[in-house]
Each structure stands twice: as C-alpha cells, then as structure tokens.
Amino acid sequence: MSRSHWHYPRREFAGQVYDLLAHGPVSALSLFGPRRTGKTQFLTHDLGPLAREEGHRVVYVSFWQTLDSPLGILLYEFDRALRTGNVMDRLRTTASDLAPKFKLKTPDGTGEIEVDLANLKGQAPESLLLLLDQYCERLANDDKPAFLLFDEFQELARSKASAPLISALRTSLDKRRDGLATLFTGSSPDGLRRMFTARAAPFFRFASPIELPALDERFVNHQIEAFRKSSKARLDRPTAMEVFDTFEQNPLFFQRWLTTVALHPDMDPRDAVQKVQDELSEEFGFGEVWLGLSATQRLVARMLADHVTQLYGQAGADFIKDLTGKSAPNSSSLQSALKLLSRHALVEKWEEEWRISDPLFENWIRHRPKTDF
Numbered sequence: 186m187s188r189s190h191w192h193y194p195r196r197e198f199a200g201q202v203y204d205l206l207a208h209g210p211v212s213a214l215s216l217f218g219p220r221r222t223g224k225t226q227f228l229t230h231d232l233g234p235l236a237r238e239e240g241h242r243v244v245y246v247s248f249w250q251t252l253d254s255p256l257g258i259l260l261y262e263f264d265r266a267l268r269t270g271n272v273m274d275r276l277r278t279t280a281s282d283l284a285p286k287f288k289l290k291t292p293d294g295t296g297e298i299e300v301d302l303a304n305l306k307g308q309a310p311e312s313l314l315l316l317l318d319q320y321c322e323r324l325a326n327d328d329k330p331a332f333l334l335f336d337e338f339q340e341l342a343r344s345k346a347s348a349p350l351i352s353a354l355r356t357s358l359d360k361r362r363d364g365l366a367t368l369f370t371g372s373s374p375d376g377l378r379r380m381f382t383a384r385a386a387p388f389f390r391f392a393s394p395i396e397l398p399a400l401d402e403r404f405v406n407h408q409i410e411a412f413r414k415s416s417k418a419r420l421d422r423p424t425a426m427e428v429f430d431t432f433e434q435n436p437l438f439f440q441r442w443l444t445t446v447a448l449h450p451d452m453d454p455r456d457a458v459q460k461v462q463d464e465l466s467e468e469f470g471f472g473e474v475w476l477g478l479s480a481t482q483r484l485v486a487r488m489l490a491d492h493v494t495q496l497y498g499q500a501g502a503d504f505i506k507d508l509t510g511k512s513a514p515n516s517s518s519l520q521s522a523l524k525l526l527s528r529h530a531l532v533e534k535w536e537e538e539w540r541i542s543d544p545l546f547e548n549w550i551r552h553r554p555k556t557d558f
C-alpha cells in the first residue's frame with residue numbers, strides 16, 4: 186500500500202487558487218500560513234497536479250538551502266519543465282540533489298549548456314541570467330500560463346549575492362504577466378512578507394497575499410479513514426477531534442499522534458498526546474533554545490504565547506505580576522527582548538501582531554511552569 190491515501194486533498198482551495206492564477210486578474214499570489222500546516226504539500230499535491238491536469242506546464246522550485254546555487258536550481262527546474270515528464274517525479278528535487286555540473290538543453294532545443302555550480306557562487310554570470318530569461322520566454326504561454334511554484338522564496342533574500350538574480354527574475358516575470366502565473370510561499374511569513382511589502386522590497390507589490398485555510402473536521406474524518414486503511418487499531422472520533430484541537434489543527438502533529446496510537450494501542454490517547462509533544466520538543470530542541478533566553482525574553486515569549494495584547498500596557502503588567510509575583514520590566518527592556526526574539530526568528534509579525542513563529546513552540550511555552558520565570 187502506498188502512503189498516498191494519507192494526503193487530504195484540498196480540492197476547493199486548489200480550484201480557487203487555480204482559477205485566480207489561470208483566468209483571474211492577478212498573475213502572482215503569495216501564500217501565507219502558520220508553520221507546518223501544509224503549504225508545501227498544497228503546492229506539490231494539490232495545485233501543481235491540478236494545473237498540470239488542466240494542461241499547464243508546472244515548475245516547482247524550493248529555494249531551501251540554495252544559498253550558493255539558487256540560479257542553478259531555477260535553471261535546472263525550468264529545463265526539466267520544458268522536457269516532457271510527470272510533474273510528480275519532478276517535484277522532489279532539492280538543491281542537494283543537483284550534481285556539481287549538469288547539462289541543460291538550450292531553450293530553443295538546439296544545443297546543450299553545461300552549468301558548473303562552483304561558478305555560480307557569488308554573483309550570477311550575466312550570460313546565465315540571460316538564459317533564465319530565455320527559459321521564461323519558452324515557458325510563457327498566454328492561453329495556458331505556465332505555473333511557477335516557488336517555495337521557501339524568502340531564502341533568496343538571505344544572500345546579498347542573489348540581488349542580480351532577484352531583479353532579473355522580477356523583470357522576466359514582469360514582462361510575461363499573461364504567460365506566467367507565479368505562486369510564492371515559504372516557512373517564514375515574516376521573511377516572505379519582506380520580499381513583497383517593503384517599498385524597497387525586490388518584489389514590491391508583485392503578488393497578492395492569500396491565506397492557506399485552516400484544516401477542519403473533514404481533515405480529521407479523512408485521516409480516521411486513512412488510519413483505518415493502514416492499521417488495525419480503532420479510533421474514537423470525538424477523541425481524535427479533541428486531539429486535533431489540542432494540536433491547533435496542525436496536520437503534522439496530528440499524524441504523529443496517529444502513528445503513536447498505532448504503535449501503542451494500549452496507551453491512553455491523551456498520554457499519546459503528551460508523548461508526541463515531548464518527542465517533538467526534543468526533536469526541535471525547544472529546551473535548549475529556552476535555556477538560552479534571558480528572564481525578560483522568556484516573559485515576552487510567554488506573553489506572546491498567551492496572546493496578551495498590550496505587551497507594554499496594563500494587561501501586560503498584570504499578566505507578569507500574576508505569573509511572577511513581581512512588577513514588569515520597563516518597556517525598553519521588553520522592547521529589546523522582543524527585538525532579540527525576532528532576530529532569532531523565534532517570533533514574527535502577523536497582521537500587525539507579534540506571534541511565536543512556531544505553533545508547537547508556542548504551545549510548549551504556554552506550558553512552562555511558573556518557576557521558569
């Protein structure tokens with residue numbers, strides 16, 4: 186049996202996004218959603234296959250860990266999209282899969298070009314940026330726009346050396362707003378937003394933002410059915426719903442719980458929740474991060490985890506008094522603590538509101554005992 190029955194298809198949302206990009210007034214969207222809630226899977230398992238079924242060319246590129254070679258992976262994926270092939274086979278290349286040197290077909294199909302990744306470190310050569318533009322030209326199709334699915338797009342801005350690539354890409358996409366439809370996403374909403382909203386941002390106002398809808402009970406029903414197919418153990422629906430809420434509708438954590446229940450059929454399902462939480466915290470190293478935080482940073486993190494609205498106002502002061510029995514540090518100490526948490530990407534700004542970036546870490550912080558503060 187394959188694992189494919191575990192995928193819960195987001196058909197309705199895929200249809201909406203597809204219509205917007207294929208026929209709508211916009212040619213680019215940026216998809217936002219909390220950490221590990223299925224943005225990548227939506228691209229690779231829902232939107233990509235749908236666009237492909239509808240006769241569009243689909244290119245999926247993840248910029249994760251491509252600091253040295255974002256142009257390399259772009260060229261490689263554009264080249265592959267122009268050859269025939271199943272999109273699902275193509276969706277799994279990562280930067281580390283690239284050979285140090287690889288050959289591309291020229292966009293006009295008449296020759297071959299060898300790309301040496303070692304030469305791409307630092308600023309990209311002009312000739313290859315030109316090649317990128319030629320690939321865009323070949324991919325562009327006004328009747329059936331090619332779908333460019335760019336994941337972890339914020340990573341592109343991490344290296345200053347990528348600046349020429351970023352502006353070349355923007356120009357290439359700008360020139361072909363009818364023939365190319367682009368969807369950007371990434372695991373850092375803050376980083377992603379910075380690519381589109383700051384006036385000096387490389388893709389300023391290039392894409393309209395959309396939110397990945399939260400999963401609901403239909404997801405739980407689907408997973409219960411998948412569980413029944415894969416395992417002999419029984420699942421109680423109300424318990425599963427309760428656990429799903431405990432994990433704040435997070436598909437990954439819920440699936441971990443299902444795995445734990447399957448492996449330990451005699452364990453109380455609620456104990457399995459605790460086990461999953463402990464394992465995940467261990468895996469993500471929350472304890473270590475926490476140890477590295479100062480007392481004020483912990484207070485700020487806890488206020489954000491508990492969604493205290495006025496960090497520097499009365500509500501914040503009351504919260505701190507209640508938690509520690511002491512009065513709150515002054516606002517400038519709280520502000521610098523927040524700044525540091527942000528610099529370490531532990532917190533991010535969402536719609537003008539600061540939040541802990543990782544929902545799991547948020548939950549973990551909320552359960553720290555008072556003695557930690």
Ligand SMILES: Nc1ncnc2c1ncn2[C@@H]1O[C@H](COP(=O)(O)OP(=O)(O)OP(=O)(O)O)[C@@H](O)[C@H]1O
Binds near residue numbers: 436
């Ligand atoms: N539609 C779905 N059906 C079933 N499981 C899903 C679905 N979407 C996500 N998941 C589960 O959640 C996990 C995380 O999904 P994914 O990596 O797509 O999230 P993400 O939002 O891209 O995360 P990040 O913020 O880290 O980039 C998947 O590996 C899978 O186990």
Ligand SMILES: [Mg+2]
Binds near residue numbers: 224
């Ligand atoms: Mg992702």
